[in-house]
Amino acid sequence: MFLGTHEPRLDDKGRLILPAKFREELSSGLVITKGQERCLYVFPSAEFSVITETLKQAPVTAKSARDYMRVMFAGAHDEIPDRQGRVTIPQGLRTYAGLEKDCVVIGANTRVEIWDATSWNEYLADREKGFADVSEEVFPGLF
Numbered sequence: 001m002f003l004g005t006h007e008p009r010l011d012d013k014g015r016l017i018l019p020a021k022f023r024e025e026l027s028s029g030l031v032i033t034k035g036q037e038r039c040l041y042v043f044p045s046a047e048f049s050v051i052t053e054t055l056k057q058a059p060v061t062a063k064s065a066r067d068y069m070r071v072m073f074a075g076a077h078d079e080i081p082d083r084q085g086r087v088t089i090p091q092g093l094r095t096y097a098g099l100e101k102d103c104v105v106i107g108a109n110t111r112v113e114i115w116d117a118t119s120w121n122e123y124l125a126d127r128e129k130g131f132a133d134v135s136e137e138v139f140p141g142l143f
Contacts (some may be wrong), residue, residue: 002107007099014094015086019105020128022112023085040097042112
């Protein structure tokens with residue numbers, strides 16, 4: 001499980017240092033791909049394999065499933081972090097997420113998300129009030 005918020009910076013070669021607390025789970029390999037709201041999703045390789053198996057069940061005749069899988073897999077990049085815990089984020093993914101220098105890396109349960117710092121702060125400011133004001137169960141039986 002990935003938790004917390006971290007603020008690394010991209011270096012001039014497009015590399016990002018993964019938070020120390022995430023490195024062990026990602027050390028044997030990871031997949032970076034496009035996520036929703038213009039962030040990047042980072043999955044441990046094993047978790048990405050589980051997602052892939054689930055997506056295989058989607059009917060090929062469902063246009064939305066085909067579209068989603070094309071974008072997700074075409075943008076995917078697999079990598080093994082180096083000894084310093086750095087990963088290279090390909091230019092296409094950096095462009096998609098608007099990553100230039102200041103980033104925010106968040107734990108999101110079974111995945112890590114990488115955000116442009118300004119985009120994350122805007123997203124969080126927009127969503128925190130709604131989170132604080134939830135008056136009905138978002139996930140029935142959970143709280």
